[in-house]
Amino acid sequence: MYRYDEFDARIVKDRVEQFRGQVTRRLSGELLEDEFKPLRLQNGVYLQLHAYMLRVAIPYGQLNGAKLRRLAEVSTKYDRGYGHFTTRQNIQYNWVALKDIPDALNDLAEVEMHAIQTSGNCIRNVTSDHFAGAAADEVMDPRPWCEIIRQWSTFHPEFAFLPRKFKFAVTAAAHDRAAIAVHDIGLRIVKRGEDVGFEVYAGGGQGRTPLLAALVNDFVPEAELLDYVEAIMRVYNRYGRRDNKYKARIKILVQELGPEEFTRQVEAEYAAQRRHEKIDLPQAEIDRIHAYFAPPAYDAEDGTEAFEAAKAAEPDFAQWAEVNLHPHKQAGHASVTVSLKPIGGAAGDATDRQMALVADLAERYAYDDIRVSHAQNLVLPHVPVKHLYAIWQALDAAGLATPNESLITDLIVCPGLDYCNLANARSIPIGQAVQEVFADPKYQREIGRLHINISGCINACGHHHVGHIGILGVDRKGEEFYQISLGGRADEKAAIGAIAGPALKGEDVPGAVKRIVDTYMALRTSPDELFIDTLERAGAEPFKEALYAAA
């Protein structure tokens, strides 16, 4: 994991003091709310329905025990004893007082954390594969480049007032777990022989105009990456639309120019950038940052026998191990998903005690490494299999061992109308009601991998466009309705789901999802054919018929 040096530490400390000054000026009335708004937003402070909300950055989802424990302490000290993990791999506190935020930021700075650029029309927290550094299918660890992008984008003077927010995602694996196709810039690390480079995609996004990113360059050498993305940012900053908030994302610029013309402009800007403003990142700096991400000193002891024995003795453990483990590149190890999706819970929420427990487990058993996934779960990326049973027992006792990773109850759900002042409809209760239908773990496993994503409004924080089944809350004359879409996916075969038909009342959503699933179970050629594959093979028609059949 990256550790701050004196420079990083000073920058974050200076930010805390700067924000303290801004809050003081706001509270004294020297700053008008309208002028304070972009300042607080660039520090992750929103005004929500009931209170201020603080969004803390978790760059590329990377935590360790000390950081997660501090996140727990902040929730105890300044909030109501819980936090909400988001699809941007961040954490949100929903009930903080403005006057306390500078102190909270100071507490976070002590463990090398901040809330810089977690909101506002600037470059946001860079996200990545939550199994980075552990996954068997990656060409290299993407985190060093995420960290370089984090530093480069922090307080970038030219790009702090963009037309709209801007999100980067980076993957280095064949199977895309970072949803790069629906980001403003998506990067895939590739190798040509020994040379490392980037496939650069731009113009993806969700919201009211969901679009998949276009490939603008299939190999940018690593040493030139920052020049290339700076060129994209400059084209966007100068020519992105500013006349209409809903058309201001880079995806609209790419769409209106067409990917070819957009690419031509980027390449011209890149060529000029290389002549005049070349960043020239020193190789020693690239190497320095990579060195922080060396793999842990893996435990060589083979714990397979004990692991197998525990599974045989304890069916609940076996079931969890079947679902919530991911293959690790190192023999005798696995990556563990700590589910924040208990049946009937609020997706992505964790209490202070739960956070502290996961921190303890990571320190004790898992090389002190923790990640947040964009699916709103926690991950212990490196776990010797000999410790899995002890970890499971502790998680299970704390309500953190729901065996549902990537299954139908592992829903992505935005906070919705229960918290958010943008929302048109509630998300959390709909998610809970859907979970209830599929609560039986055995039934979930029979259904297999199936992603349901729920957003409470068109801004799509719940990623409904890329859910295999997407659920979007809409407002119809003051009443909450839900639009179902089918066939979205966020992986390397990314697709935007198609709306299935008229919106439904909230109470009808669980039954409708059940009919969709029943249709899949009847149509699939074998249990190995996933929902999304059956849908793509058979088409949406049979599903729509079932969806709108009289109950």
Added chain:
Amino acid sequence: MPLLKDGAEIENIWLFLDQDSEAELKPDQAVTLPLARFLEQAESLAGRNAPVGVRLVPEDDPTLLEPFLEWIQLVEVSFPKYTDGRGYSQAQLLRRRHGYQGELRAVGHVLRDQIFYMNRSGFDAYETARADLPSVLEALNEFRDTYQPAADGRVSVFHARHGS
């Protein structure tokens, strides 16, 4: 409106003439013009004895000024709304790509908390009603370190770590 430059409040000697203004100019009056009018009249303006400048709006392409950057003495970059960040790119391009050495002044909706970024982007003068001199000086020094190379020439942290 107060004009701040080089750590002091200075007198604004410049007169802005909009596109259609027919005001009679005194021969020694320093004047700034909109880009279109400047480009139309560049030849005759070059012969003036008094200083000449240009005011850019966010849509303007600063590259068009390249042939004139040797002799114009002021470029004003206007921020109609502080949320419109195009002026930062205009400034970076003028300073870094086109080597402009004269005064680069931020005008319009210029707030204290934008000035750090403006300074890094190459501005050296700020016309602002919303920030006094002490607060601007404070804003300029809020960060001791900066990650990126920019128009202010500060050594980036990426490079400072390796002694370059």
